[in-house]
Amino acid sequence: MDMTEVAAEEPPKKGGRMGLILLIAVVAVAGGGGFGIGMSGLLPLPFGPTEAEHSPAESHAKDPKPMENIAYYHLPELVIPLGKTAYSRYLRTKIYLETNQNQEQIIRNTEPRIMDTLNVFLRSVDERDVSSVLAMETLRAEMLRRVQLVTGEDAVHAVLIGEFLLR
Incomplete structure (x- = not known):
């Protein structure tokens, strides 16, 4: 087996840098969206004060x-x-x-x-x-x-x- 045969048997690389950039962008958008929804009060956050602790009426x-x-x-x-x-x-x-x-x-x-x-x-x-x-x-x-x-x-x-x- 010579070097040309070994090179032909390796599978081609998928994604590369473009896949990594796309993955980072998706994670950043999802994290920012989740943070925005949590801070706006649409969904309760698993940490921090509860609404009753911050309620002015309370x-x-x-x-x-x-x-x-x-x-x-x-x-x-x-x-x-x-x-x-x-x-x-x-x-x-x-x-x-x-x-x-x-x-x-x-x-x-x-x-x-x-x-x-x-x-x-x-x-x-x-x-x-x-x-x-x-x-x-x-x-x-x-x-x-x-x-x-x-x-x-x-x-x-x-x-x-x-x-x-x-x-």
Whole structure:
């Protein structure tokens, strides 16, 4: 048997690079489509929070505070330089904390720590982080979580932004 006979017996290669490219494209489209359907809520994802955990109606339903017992605690105005690339831009904000009247003393006692926490957090914020309504809601939720770490979860129910100016 010589070399020409061995070469003739091998089956020809199928697909090659074109098959690999086609396979990658199909997998990418299927993965992107599945991700889009899962994130849109059409199909439940096997991970992450359930709808009940994120439902605004559910979070208000379990809120124990009566409306007549609400108090708003006004924090001192914050003036903060924004991010590393925004040296000439400042954020000036007035923040109110929603609480129960019987929890106001906790906020008064921890106000220096609350101010420090908000200062440190807001200094890490970039201009892009405050450019849309959705970004503002995320920012408000982040501030609430940090305030609750200082005061305890029952002391503060919401962070309200009275003024939010970029200069």
